[in-house]
Amino acid sequence: MSSRTNISCLQEAKRVAIFGGTHGNEMSGITLVNMWIQNSAEIERNGLVIKPFISSPRAVEKCTRYIDTDLNRAFTPENLSSPDAEGLPYEVQRAKEINRMFGPKGSSDAYDVIFDLHNTTSNMGSTLILESSTDLFNLQMVHYIKKAIAPHTCSVLLNEHPQLKYSTTRSVAKHPIGLEVGPQPQGVLRSNVFESMRTILKHALDFIELFNSGVEFPPCTVDVFRVQERMDYPRDTNGNITAMVHPHLQDCDWEPLNRGDPMFLTFDGRTILYEGANTVYPTFINEAAYYEKQQAFMTTCREILAANAIRKACK
Amino acid sequence: MERHNNLWRNAVALPAVSRVAVCGGTHGNELAGVYLVRERLKRRGADGTEPVSVVTVMSNPRATQLCVRYVETDLNRCFTQAMLSTPVSEASPYEMIRSQELNALLGPKGSGQAVDLLCDLHNTTANMGLCLITYSDRDWICLHICKHLQREMASTPVRYVHFDIPLNEAYSLDSVGKHGFAMEIGPQPHGVVRSAIFSAMQEGVQLMLDWICQFNSGTLFEGGWVDVYTTVKNIDYPRDPETHEITAAVHPDLQDRDFCLLHPGDPMFLSFSGETLRYKGKEALYPFFINEGAYYEKGIALSLARKKRVEIPSVHSETLR
Numbered sequence: 001m002s003s004r005t006n007i008s009c010l011q012e013a014k015r016v017a018i019f020g021g022t023h024g025n026e027m028s029g030i031t032l033v034n035m036w037i038q039n040s041a042e043i044e045r046n047g048l049v050i051k052p053f054i055s056s057p058r059a060v061e062k063c064t065r066y067i068d069t070d071l072n073r074a075f076t077p078e079n080l081s082s083p084d085a086e087g088l089p090y091e092v093q094r095a096k097e098i099n100r101m102f103g104p105k106g107s108s109d110a111y112d113v114i115f116d117l118h119n120t121t122s123n124m125g126s127t128l129i130l131e132s133s134t135d136l137f138n139l140q141m142v143h144y145i146k147k148a149i150a151p152h153t154c155s156v157l158l159n160e161h162p163q164l165k166y167s168t169t170r171s172v173a174k175h176p177i178g179l180e181v182g183p184q185p186q187g188v189l190r191s192n193v194f195e196s197m198r199t200i201l202k203h204a205l206d207f208i209e210l211f212n213s214g215v216e217f218p219p220c221t222v223d224v225f226r227v228q229e230r231m232d233y234p235r236d237t238n239g240n241i242t243a244m245v246h247p248h249l250q251d252c253d254w255e256p257l258n259r260g261d262p263m264f265l266t267f268d269g270r271t272i273l274y275e276g277a278n279t280v281y282p283t284f285i286n287e288a289a290y291y292e293k294q295q296a297f298m299t300t301c302r303e304i305l306a307a308n309a310i311r312k313a314c315k
Numbered sequence: 316m317e318r319h320n321n322l323w324r325n326a327v328a329l330p331a332v333s334r335v336a337v338c339g340g341t342h343g344n345e346l347a348g349v350y351l352v353r354e355r356l357k358r359r360g361a362d363g364t365e366p367v368s369v370v371t372v373m374s375n376p377r378a379t380q381l382c383v384r385y386v387e388t389d390l391n392r393c394f395t396q397a398m399l400s401t402p403v404s405e406a407s408p409y410e411m412i413r414s415q416e417l418n419a420l421l422g423p424k425g426s427g428q429a430v431d432l433l434c435d436l437h438n439t440t441a442n443m444g445l446c447l448i449t450y451s452d453r454d455w456i457c458l459h460i461c462k463h464l465q466r467e468m469a470s471t472p473v474r475y476v477h478f479d480i481p482l483n484e485a486y487s488l489d490s491v492g493k494h495g496f497a498m499e500i501g502p503q504p505h506g507v508v509r510s511a512i513f514s515a516m517q518e519g520v521q522l523m524l525d526w527i528c529q530f531n532s533g534t535l536f537e538g539g540w541v542d543v544y545t546t547v548k549n550i551d552y553p554r555d556p557e558t559h560e561i562t563a564a565v566h567p568d569l570q571d572r573d574f575c576l577l578h579p580g581d582p583m584f585l586s587f588s589g590e591t592l593r594y595k596g597k598e599a600l601y602p603f604f605i606n607e608g609a610y611y612e613k614g615i616a617l618s619l620a621r622k623k624r625v626e627i628p629s630v631h632s633e634t635l636r
Contacts, residue, residue, distance in 0.1 A: 185504030187608035288506035
């Protein structure tokens with residue numbers, strides 16, 4: 001009886017965007033979006049407007065992460081409200097344009113869903129990234145996707161951390177979802193990574209179509225990894241790294257890291273151990289783009305999120 | 316005793332390898348070499364008297380600083396005789412100016428003053444293990460060093476790759492030395508240092524220097540044979556005729572299978588529309604540099620080589636006996 005009264009009625013998700021090339025050297029998303037811009041048959045769904053979009057064309061053209069500044073950190077209130085001016089960094093201009101086209105961020109005119117496609121050099125497999133633990137639509141979609149791809153797996157990363165959460169390109173939408181697939185080197189397209197990303201998006205769009213057609217999704221739970229802390233490399237006084245991710249930690253994304261486990265190996269062969277009190281689950285281990293952001297890996301803790309049943313709101 | 320005397324009698328005497336250059340950061344985002352050079356430079360002066368002098372060089376400091384392959388043009392294509400003798404000015408691309416600086420420091424290429432051996436450290440996104448890449452298939456010094464690494468490196472496959480290009484068209488930094496090779500290790504993404512790859516490179520360089528010290532001290536190295544992979548051709552991705560964008564990815568059955576024989580009819584690419592594209596050559600060949608990130612812009616999805624067994628003589632240095 002209580003389940004009948006605990007159904008959340010949510011607005012139809014009519015406008016969906018798929019962003020590739022937020023970072024110009026993460027090739028799976030760039031390739032998929034370019035393919036769908038040429039021929040959108042695969043992504044068409046009844047009653048849905050779906051827009052494939054290259055976020056950062058100049059970075060894509062140069063096959064580089066960014067031109068002036070990281071686009072995926074650029075959607076801050078300051079940047080979005082800054083006046084148009086000569087000499088604004090390319091990515092700030094771009095953020096304002098994207099906010100105009102797909103936002104404004106926080107308003108009722110914003111796109112309903114934005115998928116932002118990324119690759120990582122870390123061994124994270126397929127990972128869906130959430131920014132809120134209370135977005136029922138997103139939680140139900142993630143649950144649907146995980147069931148649909150079984151026995152293949154997909155991890156769910158939740159970044160709700162007050163300091164470590166950042167202003168992403170997708171945050172312009174009401175329901176932002178990051179899709180991060182690795183390992184794949186920057187500038188490289190690996191067939192298996194490309195196809196995994198393509199399959200996950202297929203199921204995501206199926207979910208949205210089903211939701212919009214009135215299907216009710218029962219209550220569910222989602223296992224997530226919640227971002228805790230950023231761990232930097234040991235560095236010398238000049239800021240150069242003095243150690244590498246230890247071979248026992250390399251490629252062990254999502255596996256428990258306990259106190260006393262090897263963490264780094266210095267260039268002269270000394271092991272540095274993890275000293276934290278609690279077991280953590282590291283991710284983004286040895287991501288190329290994070291050397292300059294002072295991050296060797298991120299620690300997370302496991303959590304189970306609960307989501308009410310959802311159904312499209314009646315008009 | 317008889318066999319010992321025979322070995323010496325049939326051995327080839329070669330000049331000592333007195334001056335060696337170890338270069339890293341020729342591509343600024345191939346990080347194992349960058350960090351190895353930094354560590355060696357930090358520990359300069361700790362080396363005692365050895366029968367070899369080693370100069371350690373960061374080839375492309377600006378690209379290394381920015382962690383990019385190159386700033387204006389690929390440094391490792393700037394070492395042809397023609398490019399080394401082209402007059403440069405301040406307006407010239409940075410890497411053109413730098414290649415001539417390196418040629419003055421470690422060469423001049425083709426002259427008696429050039430370093431005896433130049434080892435240029437590289438990484439690749441391809442699953443190639445450790446490869447010594449050079450322009451000759453009968454440089455006994457390079458072939459013996461390869462044999463030594465193969466014998467001593469337990470967990471890393473070591474191979475010898477021969478670029479079949481006439482020496483006067485050789486374009487890479489390693490061609491500046493009297494002997495030279497690129498020491499290429501993968502797989503490692505660009506912009507990343509993986510500790511297992513760094514350790515393998517460190518071990519490879521140390522074993523190379525150990526061999527050279529022993530050689531210079533008069534040790535006789537017994538001959539034998541080495542498998543040599545000689546380049547035959549490169550294969551590009553299938554591309555859209557109008558946009559020139561790639562329309563397929565390296566097939567999952569080929570990805571990471573560097574140096575596994577590719578037969579006519581084997582899968583090579585998987586198009587985005589789901590079609591398998593197969594190898595149409597008549598001859599089974601050995602693929603390598605499969606899906607190297609830096610080669611998309613050079614129009615290379617993979618390279619193909621023939622394998623042959625090369626007999627190498629026993630060698631010793633000329634200085635003794």
